[in-house]
Amino acid sequence: MQKRSPLGTFGIYATVIFTCAALLFPIYWMILTALSPRTRLREYPPRFWPDDPQWGVFADLLATQPFALWMWNTILVAVATMILSLTVGVLAAYALSRHRLRGGQGLGLFILTSKMLPATLLVIPLFAIFKSLGLVGSLWSVVIAQATLIVPFATWMLKGYFDTIPPELEHAALVDGCSPLGALVRVVLPVAAPGLAATALYAFVISWSDFLYARTFLTTSESKWTLNVGIATLKGEFVTDWNTIMAASLMAAVPIIGVYLFLERYLVGGLSSGSDK
Amino acid sequence: MATIDFDNVQKSYGEVHAIRDFTLHVEDGDFCVFVGPSGCGKSTALKMLAGLEATSAGSISIGGRDVTELGPGKRDIAMVFQNYALYPHMSVRSNIGFGLKMRGQDKADINRKVEAAAETLELTSYLDRRPRALSGGQRQRVALGRAIVREPSAFLMDEPLSNLDAKLRVQTRSEIVNLQKRLGVTTIYVTHDQVEALTMATKIVVMRGGVIQQIGSPDTLFAEPANIFVAGFIGSPGMNFFRGPVEIENGRAQTRFGEQVVPLSVSPDRLPRDEAIFGIRPEHLRIGGEIGGTPVSLGLVESLGTEKILHFPTPEGQAIHSLQKVIGSDDAARDSTTMLARVIDDRRYSDGEHVRVALPEGKVHVFDPETQKALS
Numbered sequence: 001m002q003k004r005s006p007l008g009t010f011g012i013y014a015t016v017i018f019t020c021a022a023l024l025f026p027i028y029w030m031i032l033t034a035l036s037p038r039t040r041l042r043e044y045p046p047r048f049w050p051d052d053p054q055w056g057v058f059a060d061l062l063a064t065q066p067f068a069l070w071m072w073n074t075i076l077v078a079v080a081t082m083i084l085s086l087t088v089g090v091l092a093a094y095a096l097s098r099h100r101l102r103g104g105q106g107l108g109l110f111i112l113t114s115k116m117l118p119a120t121l122l123v124i125p126l127f128a129i130f131k132s133l134g135l136v137g138s139l140w141s142v143v144i145a146q147a148t149l150i151v152p153f154a155t156w157m158l159k160g161y162f163d164t165i166p167p168e169l170e171h172a173a174l175v176d177g178c179s180p181l182g183a184l185v186r187v188v189l190p191v192a193a194p195g196l197a198a199t200a201l202y203a204f205v206i207s208w209s210d211f212l213y214a215r216t217f218l219t220t221s222e223s224k225w226t227l228n229v230g231i232a233t234l235k236g237e238f239v240t241d242w243n244t245i246m247a248a249s250l251m252a253a254v255p256i257i258g259v260y261l262f263l264e265r266y267l268v269g270g271l272s273s274g275s276d277k
Numbered sequence: 278m279a280t281i282d283f284d285n286v287q288k289s290y291g292e293v294h295a296i297r298d299f300t301l302h303v304e305d306g307d308f309c310v311f312v313g314p315s316g317c318g319k320s321t322a323l324k325m326l327a328g329l330e331a332t333s334a335g336s337i338s339i340g341g342r343d344v345t346e347l348g349p350g351k352r353d354i355a356m357v358f359q360n361y362a363l364y365p366h367m368s369v370r371s372n373i374g375f376g377l378k379m380r381g382q383d384k385a386d387i388n389r390k391v392e393a394a395a396e397t398l399e400l401t402s403y404l405d406r407r408p409r410a411l412s413g414g415q416r417q418r419v420a421l422g423r424a425i426v427r428e429p430s431a432f433l434m435d436e437p438l439s440n441l442d443a444k445l446r447v448q449t450r451s452e453i454v455n456l457q458k459r460l461g462v463t464t465i466y467v468t469h470d471q472v473e474a475l476t477m478a479t480k481i482v483v484m485r486g487g488v489i490q491q492i493g494s495p496d497t498l499f500a501e502p503a504n505i506f507v508a509g510f511i512g513s514p515g516m517n518f519f520r521g522p523v524e525i526e527n528g529r530a531q532t533r534f535g536e537q538v539v540p541l542s543v544s545p546d547r548l549p550r551d552e553a554i555f556g557i558r559p560e561h562l563r564i565g566g567e568i569g570g571t572p573v574s575l576g577l578v579e580s581l582g583t584e585k586i587l588h589f590p591t592p593e594g595q596a597i598h599s600l601q602k603v604i605g606s607d608d609a610a611r612d613s614t615t616m617l618a619r620v621i622d623d624r625r626y627s628d629g630e631h632v633r634v635a636l637p638e639g640k641v642h643v644f645d646p647e648t649q650k651a652l653s
Contacts, residue, residue, distance in 0.1 A: 168362035171329050176423075177350035177379030190366040 027253070034058075034246035041242055057247045067248060069223065070230035073139060074208060075255065077226055080143045081150065081207035082200050088147065089154030089199060094184060096155070097162035098170075108159070115152035122148065123216050130217060137221035145213040150206055154199045161195030162188065197266030204259050208252075227252045279340025279353075279430035279463055280305050281326065286335035288321055288487075295321050296487045299335070303465065303480065308457050311467045312474040313484035313510070319467045320435055322484070326465060327433050328352050340430050350379070355424035359436040361416045363408040363423075369395075370404040373422045380427075394426040397456075414445050421453070425460065432457070432464040438473065450477060471511050475499070483507050505649040508556050508642060514586065516556040516642070517616040519595040523548045532641075535571030535592035539636045543643050543652050553652070554597060556642040559586070562618040563635040570635030576615065578626045587618045587626055589634065 004012075033041060035053040061067055095101065096108050126145050127136065135141040165188060173183035189196065211228040218224045225233075231248045234241060281303040288296035296318045303309045311319035324330040326337055328349035336345045344352045355376070363372050371378075373394055374387045382390075395401045398418040408416055417437065424432055437453070438446045454477050457464050468474055474481050475495045483490040483498065483506075491503040502508035508516045521532035521539075530541040530548050532555060539555075541548070563570065564587065577588040596614045618634065626632070643652045 166360055166362065168358040168360055169364065171327075171349070172356065172358060172362040172364070172423075173375075174329065174349040175327060175354065175356045176376035176427075179348075179350075182379075187364055191364075193366075 027250075030246045030250050034243055034250055036243070038241075038243060054243065057243045058251065061244050061247050061251070065230065065234070065244075065248070066225075067230070067251070070225055070227045071252070071255075073224055074226040074228075074252075077139050077142050077146070077210075077214070078204050078207040080139070081146045082203040084143060084147045085150040085154050085203040086196065086200055088151050089158050090184075090189070090196070092151070092155045093158035093162055094188070097159045098167065108156075111152045111155055115149070115156075119149060119212050123212060126213075127216060136217055137224060139218075139224055141217040142210065142213050142226070143207075145217065146207045146210055150203045154203060157199050157202070158192070158195055161192050165191055193266050197263040201260060201263050205256060208256055280338075281309075281431060281463060281465065282338040282341075283322070283326070284336045284338070286322070286325060286337060287333045288318070288325060288330065289333045294487055296325070299487075299489060301482060301489070301492065303463060305463055306461045307479050308454065308464045308466065308477060309480045309482065310474040310478035311465065311482045311484060312469065312471055313490075315469055317484040318487040319469075319482075319484050321487075323433055323435055323465060323467045326431075327354060327356050353430040354433055355427045355429040355431075356433040356435065357420045357424050357437045359439055361408075361420040361437075361440075363416055363419055365408055368405050368407060369400060369411070369419050369422075372408065372419055373400075373426050376423065376427045390426050391422075394422045397425065398422050413441055414449065417441060417449060421456070425456070425462075429462065432462050432466075434464065434466045436468055437466075438468075439470075453477065472513055475511065481511075483510060485510075501651070501653070502556075502642065503651055505554065505556070505644050505651075508644070508651070512558055514559050514617045514619065516558050517562075517591075518554055518556050518597055518613070518644075519591050519616070520552060520597050520646075521555050521595060522552050523550065534595070534636050535573070535634075537569065537571045537635060539641055540638050541641060541643060542639055547652050548643065549645060549647075552646065554644040554646050554649075556644060557636050557640060559617040559619040561637060561640040562616075563637055564618055564620050564632055565624070566633050566635060570633035572631055573634050575626060575628060575630045575632060578628055578630075580626075583623065584619065584621050585626060587620060587632075588615050589618070589632075590614060591616050 032046075032048070032050070034057055035055070036047075036050045037052065037054055040047065040050065092111070096104055101107065122145070126141075126148070130136045130141045130145075135144070169187050169191065170180075170183040173187040174180070178186060209228070210226075211232070214226045214229045215232065218226065218229055227248070231245060231252065234245050234248065281301075283299050283301040286296060286299040287294070299318075299322060301309075311322060313319050321330060325332050326339075328344065328347060328351075332345055336343055338344060339352055339354065349356075364375065367375065370391055374391045377387045377390060391404070392401065395404055398421060400415070400418055400422060403411060403415060403419075408419065411419065417440075420437065434453075438449055441449060450473060453466075466473075466477060475498075478495055480492065481495055481498050482492050485506050491498060491507045493501075498507060498511045502511060502516075505518065509518070519534065521534060524531050524533070525545050528545065530543055530545040532539050532541060532553070534555075571592060573589040573592075575587050575589050579586040579588075591614050598613055620626075644650065645652055
């Protein structure tokens with residue numbers, strides 16, 4: 001390999017540092033706002049680190065707000081959405097990828113077009129449906145609503161992944177004595193682990209960051225509020241406690257980072273290499 | 278170990294007939310090779326036998342048991358795939374033992390059988406590796422191990438050597454044949470390579486366009502091809518064809534090859550009246566000699582050491598221009614105006630050299646120009 005020139009190396013480092021700085025700046029600003037004394041929030045020029053960080057803001061948040069409940073509700077919704085979306089997505093994608101279905105291609109495109117409908121368009125009909133089913137105020141309403149958005153994309157993402165897995169792997173599993181579902185579970189899914197991880201992460205992040213559905217379906221039942229709905233209520237009509245809001249937002253971001261770190265190892269592809277030539 | 282029977286099996290995809298009237302009996306312990314150009318239906322036939330494709334009509338039996346409606350796992354067969362299809366997330370040990378595990382055998386039994394299979398295939402030191410850490414030849418052996426460990430009634434192999442390089446292919450070819458002989462398991466082997474078919478098979482099924490062209494031993498197919506397609510497909514290089522008159526002299530049939538009069542061993546009443554298609558294998562042509570034969574000018578000399586392939590023009594008016602249509606599109610590269618002779622001697626030949634070519638009596642094949650079938 002040709003040795004890179006010093007200027008080239010500098011260019012690469014400069015680009016990486018600039019990108020990271022741009023991406024991490026909002027998080028830094030959240031930490032700064034959470035820890036700054038309330039009187040200094042609108043100070044100009046701003047200080048880049050508070051002289052006396054208000055670490056107590058996190059304890060205050062946990063003491064004054066049902067933060068743990070919001071977190072628990074959000075985890076329930078995100079995990080259920082992820083499981084539901086993956087289950088439906090895997091089965092749909094596998095069928096589209098492996099079986100020559102009559103009108104299969106059109107069906108695949110139709111699934112994708114449903115992804116193009118904005119959530120705001122779906123929220124009113126969904127509300128009407130959930131009301132008649134008695135689901136409004138239940139976490140299931142948010143789970144199902146989010147799955148309607150996530151499943152189409154998850155299906156396409158997974159179909160693309162299944163297409164890259166040689167069908168001979170399933171044939172071998174069938175000859176070895178697996179049932180078709182057994183071949184999917186024992187052979188295809190483990191090989192598709194990177195694709196599943198990416199899809200799971202996508203579903204989890206989308207669900208975690210949802211505000212519209214949770215706000216619409218859960219407003220009346222306070223005990224079912226998710227993090228985003230709860231944090232939004234911290235913004236008062238006359239006073240907005242930015243320290244607490246930022247502290248809550250920071251704590252809300254921690255599980256996402258955890259999930260990402262856990263799934264990251266599966267996101268690296270190449271597991272299927274070695275099955276064939 | 279078992280016999281295999283296809284009884285009038287058909288396969289169609291809508292209007293397209295992939296397999297027609299496929300009837301075949303394979304004896305217990307046979308090494309049967311399905312061979313033909315790509316798209317001839319050989320892999321489809323194998324997949325139907327494996328249960329990976331449904332039949333449109335007809336029935337398939339393994340060991341006298343009708344398996345037409347059974348799933349692949351219930352047919353007691355093992356299959357080796359072209360791309361090996363090893364499970365990438367499992368170790369070599371788990372790959373080989375997976376079929377046994379699926380059949381509910383206990384762990385100690387599985388381990389013992391896997392280790393025995395690994396020893397047979399010299400894979401013992403690789404048992405705990407993943408397939409991606411193996412070379413192509415080793416992966417191929419793991420795929421074979423997965424098949425033999427199950428001790429099935431039949432092995433099905435779908436072009437298992439085509440991903441190996443030329444040297445390894447020749448080596449693995451003989452390994453597979455030896456393994457099959459030792460185990461005595463009925464084997465169906467699919468390939469498009471007629472050299473593989475001739476060297477490995479005890480029985481060859483030549484297919485074209487979803488139809489069986491001929492079934493027979495390698496020697497039968499080489500010496501008595503049933504039609505022009507089989508004659509051209511089997512043998513390397515393939516048979517030379519030319520058009521010639523049919524003449525009757527003193528009650529015996531003869532034709533002409535350039536200046537040479539070639540007596541035919543076919544009885545006159547079986548021959549067409551005016552002309553026929555004749556075939557001669559490149560290794561049967563006699564080159565040299567002072568008298569007899571037809572003088573030709575060599576176009577190209579390919580030397581492989583002692584073996585040489587000599588190219589020379591088909592005598593004027595005797596080339597079959599529609600040969601591609603006759604033999605099939607897969608042989609389109611073959612130039613009908615050129616004939617080949619294969620000689621093994623120490624003589625040096627050069628491009629443009631004039632030699633005499635003679636067709637020995639009894640080596641000329643005669644084909645009906647209408648039906649393309651061999652006349653004998």
